[in-house]
Amino acid sequence: MKDICPFCADTETSEQGSMPFNALAHIRLDGFPVSQGHLLVVPNRHAADWFDLTAVEQQAIMELVEQGKQWLEERYQPDGYNIGMNCGKAAGQTVMHMHCHLIPRYAGDQQDPRGGVRWVIPEKADYWSDR
Numbered sequence: 844m845k846d847i848c849p850f851c852a853d854t855e856t857s858e859q860g861s862m863p864f865n866a867l868a869h870i871r872l873d874g875f876p877v878s879q880g881h882l883l884v885v886p887n888r889h890a891a892d893w894f895d896l897t898a899v900e901q902q903a904i905m906e907l908v909e910q911g912k913q914w915l916e917e918r919y920q921p922d923g924y925n926i927g928m929n930c931g932k933a934a935g936q937t938v939m940h941m942h943c944h945l946i947p948r949y950a951g952d953q954q955d956p957r958g959g960v961r962w963v964i965p966e967k968a969d970y971w972s973d974r
Contacts, residue, residue: 850940863910867903880919884943892930921947
């Protein structure tokens, strides 16, 4: 039996009435958030990753990233953001329907947040220290 895409199967997005959306994509709360307010920007059309989207879909995703930031500012006032996409299993993608993480960051949520997304490969993240 073919795997069912959780984003395609779940047509109801949490707080959809208050979450930004457009004709090509929508925002939903991450089911396994790494911080309060962690959002996913998801295209409505099933596509494996960023590189499978059309230019118009990519633009729609980026517009929602900005709208998602505004939504988060109004509710949580984060101190920063990480924005990321995992494209392919080797990059850590586990749900094979493109989604962009918009992760609000808060002062003190990590002892030393330097390097941000570079920590996907920990031994190469810290480029500023004398090693």
